Amino acid sequence: MIDLLSYGAFFLSTALIFGIITLGLNLQWGLTGLFNVGIAGFFAIGAYASAILTTPEVADRIGGFGLPIAVGWLGAMALAGLAAAITGIATLRLKADYLAITTFGVAVVVQLVMLNAEALTGGPFGVAFIPRPFAGVQDQPVLFNALNLMVVAGVTLAIYLALEHLSRSPWGRVLRALREDERAAISLGKSARSYRVQAFAAGGAVMGLAGAVQAHFIGFIAPDNYLPTLTFQVWAMLMVGGSGSNRGAVLGSIVVWAIWVGSGAATAALVPGDWQARAAALQIVAIGVMLCLILLWRPQGFFGPRRGRM
């Protein structure tokens, strides 16, 4: 029972961290129509930024500034937002595909930096000893996980409310108008682009924050956490939830994560050892197929507002 409670809190925390990323993606795609295939990259930038800022000093690595976690979070948002802004500035005056390709490249390069810039990122082994909030109660799993869940839920709620507010603000209305009416966007020209860069950067910052939150939640990060699969998962979450809806983004994250974890546990239990890797591959096939099926049959998702177009 205790285990279950503790696991439930842990599960929800992870799902809500995905929820934060998905909220960031919803700002970029759902509200503004900007396609990001490098989610894992922006998420990783946030995680590493915060880790480098907050970990205690170590001998063979730059960083280890030992700063407070809150500073790490802010740094994560700033750096991921900056990376997103640069990506946007480079591509948003061009056709939409260029943004997609560039974000894909960002994820590739971030992965390389994580693996190879050992002096900064610790290389394949990543960064350990990232300060965890409530480390003092780590030996009481239920309490520890519950407190962490509260933090994650708090951040999710804060981002959710902020995005709801933003999307109703004049700023959000401009973004929506820009995505619905390409001609208006063109006639606004430069300023349309600047709105889009802002939205893309803000979405990137939210993803970076999610990365930081997760890094402090698990206390240890490595390049393997940030593979392209993560990007797929987040897209699946947004599409299931219904792009354009912040509520859908969070619900979609929980549902997809539950399916993912559930099917993973099922294969672990049912599939013989030497087939496990193959079964895991099949799990990813399923997500890819699901994404395509949703695009074909239910582009508005399952929890979003019922709208004709997406």
Added chain:
Amino acid sequence: MSLQFILDGLINGSMIGLGAIGVTLTYAILRFSNFAHGDLMAWGAYATLALVSGIAALAGAAAPIGALSFGWPMIVAALGGMALTGLLALALDWLLFARLRDRGQAIIIVMASFGASMALRSLLEFLFTSSPVYYSRAIQMAMPVGLGIRVTPDQIALLVVTLALVLGMHLFMTRSQTGREMRAYSQNPALARVVGIDVARIVRATWLIGAALACAAGIMVGILVQIRPLMGLDMLLPMFAAAILGGIGSIPGAVLAGLIIGLSEAATVQLIGAEWRAAVAFAILMAVLFIRPMGLFGVAER
């Protein structure tokens, strides 16, 4: 400094260029950047492997041709693999892309290609596991050709094949009626219909050609390096960068840009280190986007 990197770069660049032809055609004619293009490449490589194994099982082992690592079954299998990859692309179009195209939201098609790419790649992992496989275990001796450059017979053969394919593609696009129609359609789809061009035929030709060339690139990677489910994903960024650097829609541009990127990667490996190789394509991509987004041979977007 050894000049070997020039040869390595040319080989690597040929594979990128062959793949980029498909990317650039898909973009120019079907109007979306196909994230599943790399996976067509990997599927082509595996399909060819299956055919080679099949032929070996039926007809027994065949002697290699001359000093090459492979014999006639490889050539037959390569042709078969190209056809199968073409069919796979047509099937994908029929199942997925055509339906979305009718709704007319280009970026949704990009997203679908992204989902398809993931499914295709992981399906390969499911079928063949992620450990690398090879067409042949034979070790080839590299011959010195001067200036400190060494080259294997396979490398020479594949460079010649690439050259032939690129020339063939160029002639096809400039001399054949279908090639002209493809260029016309990419310039102005509505006018293409007015002059009687059957769009469905153009779409089919585009997929078949792009997929066949992707398969050829995949086979080259397979012969010279290894076959892995992720081989296409790893080539995706260089292929996109080459298509954009060359100028969308330009086949000579894609090939030239592929060579430029291949050479830059090889130079980077030599000067900085192999681990940074994958960043080269990104650096070139960013430079093109900031300095000359239309690419070397591109025309300003309408």
Added chain:
Amino acid sequence: MTRILDVQELVAGYEPGLSIVKGASIHADEGEIVVILGPNGAGKSSLIKAIAGLVPVTGGQVLLDGVPITATPAHLMVRRGLAFVPQTENIFPLLTVQENLAVAGGILPRATVPARIDEMFGMFPDLARQRRLLAGSLSGGQRQMLAVARALIVHPRVLMLDEPSAGLSPKFVEMVFARLGEIRRAGLTIVLVEQNARAALAIGDRAYVLAEGREAHEGPAATLWNDPVIAELYLGHRKAS
């Protein structure tokens, strides 16, 4: 006289539920030049694009030689004998002049294409001199000629042109219209949408004035030019007399 093109009560629009062409009826007899006039936004382009299969048709029908061709896919229209020169972007700028003709000749028997291209060059000597240039580098008038040659290469029964004189200098306007006159004398039926009412009515046999998606007036070209009400309402000129 044989009625070649017969458009009956055509309804068409770009978006569902929003008709731009609202029940237009026009026809053209063999060897006629029929002019369609009308103010900006009247739906002239939309009407002939709908006839050519480029705008979804929701009502009415189009007969060519008595055979219904309504909603035939656009790429089959030229095979039925209906050629169309759009108002803008009516050539492929990155193909050479010769390639522009060759690509349009794709529906002819393969072996006859080179000879047919040469015939077109005989008809348009200016183009022959520029055959290897990119079409995009031609002057406005030459582009228009190329567009017409491209449409004619397939031996159409009906040639529909959308404002061929738009943006041309008076000299070229004269040249284009002189050419259209010659083509008609060769037996072709021409449907001509124009803003340049004077030039169009000068070579036209019959004319329609289109307003708000349907034909508002019809008459012989000569009388339409002299009708003061129409002149003032739609043609934007006042008769001095």
